Amino acid sequence: YGEPGKSQAPLVYPCRRRKLSSCNSVESLETLTPPAAEARVLVINTGGTIGMTLHDNVLAPKANAFVQSLRKLPILHDETYAQQTCLYNYYGSENTLVLPMSKNNKRIVYTILEYSPLLDSSNMTTDDWGRIGKDIEKNYENYDGFVILHGTDTMAYTASALSFMCEHLGKPIILTGAQVPIYEMRNDGRGNLLGALLIAGQFVIPEVCLYFYNKLYRGNRVTKVDAGSFNAFSSPNLAPLATAEVDVTINWDTVWRANTTAKFQVSTELNRNVGLLRLFPGITAATVRAFLQPPMEGVVLETYGSGNAPDNRPDLLEELKKATDSGVIIINCTQCLRGTVSTSYATGKVLIDAGLIAGGDMTPEAALSKLSYVLAKKELDLEAKKKLMSQNLRGEMSADLAGAKLCLSDSRFIQVIAKSLSISCKEELEAIRDALTPPLACAAAKIGDIEALEALKDMGSNLCLGDYDGRTPLHIAACEGHLKLVQYLLSHGATVYAKDRYGDTPLCNAVRFRHKEVVKLLRKTGAHFSRDKLEEAGTELCSLAASGDLEGLEIWSLAGADLNRPGYDGQTAIEVVGCGETYSTLITLSTS
């Protein structure tokens, strides 16, 4: 194949015009209409059904046919523009084609690098991933984006592996292919290639992605789910990065960014002593032992449901424990298509005890290639490798998020914090927001700052949420006696029934700090003491009565305590007081 990327890509056509002295275009250069901005994409054709033809009744890749065929397809190549702009002369390669003008007035010029031999992706190995990685690295600066044509059978593995191998990535790398060859009348290859080219050339999505059937996915989140449909891939635990419907819509909040100032590089070192082992009922300890024998260094154990394995099989668990003790890294991934590994069950906890690392919601493909990548890092010791395995390196696993749903795109404050923590994917932003906004809202409540609460609410924060101690802004406002703020919170969904970790409600807090008006407002909204609290109240009231604390008694009474309730020794507050002025006030309170 020709060596692409030797020449510097012009950003706009006038640069090329200056260079063209020997262009044999029939049209005068001076008469050309102003050119569109151009983007350059390198297409690496590794094989797969997209470029296959039938031989002896079976499909196999056909070499040196792909570019010629694309050149005849007007939706994939604009020959007039190529002639007018001396495309072939300029790029010095017959393998360079150009798309018709895009809706955004961009020309995508793409050069195809065809591998030899072209492979059915079932034949691909880690060496092929390395070759793709090296070619991207070599051509990185000459192109705006990269499209990898690949068979669908192992595309999810290659996409996952490349996502880890490509360190500090800043440009799009998009894998695509087809279920039906591009040479057939009805096929999905043309649409897939066109979509991948348009996205790679027009959007700076710095991820290894997979484009198929109008959707752009994060490459390490996909798995092939259908051998007979154009809709062959699923990304069960992450929404697509983009959808190509009438318009191409990029879900920018979800796009993963390397957040680094380091230069792009490809790490082609991969450890091949890794494997996938799927649990099944009745699997023998001998099978597991055999699988975990040296030279095995890393295993993805595909377990049941939320990461469970039999906890009544000490023989099996012992084999796993022996392996992890001897330094084999075992990652626990679920056999389920959707969902995550957790420790909800005893049958899941036994695997943690056996030394397994929870794989969260990683696909087995992602977990396997991550192991291969991490284990090859010679500078790291075993503990550092295990730590990397449990971390989210390229958006391959979700942070532990309880109910994070809202979009933070306009929340400057949280974004600044997230940036300084080098976190930028949507899930992690949301997790940060959920961790930070309750204390922030509490801090605003403490100083009675309604404006700050309003701002937090506007960026999608739920003002009912409690902090690490379950204390809500309403608790704090009740402690501080900020009546207006209590009112504001109540009219924005705050609940009077929230209990902090000590079991206290905002009403308890308002009583304790003696904010009469707040107590009244909370009572009006339905707040009440718990049964336990009411039972304890007798003793508390007696002690207030004994010290002649009328204000205290009044607050308790307003909060719903019964002044006639006896304390621990059977006496009521009224009886403790005996007679006199306090007595008559108490009688009034108890009957009002």
Ligand SMILES: NC(=O)C[C@H](N)C(=O)O
């Ligand atoms: N649709 C395909 O591309 C399947 C083919 N066997 C491959 O993976 O190369």
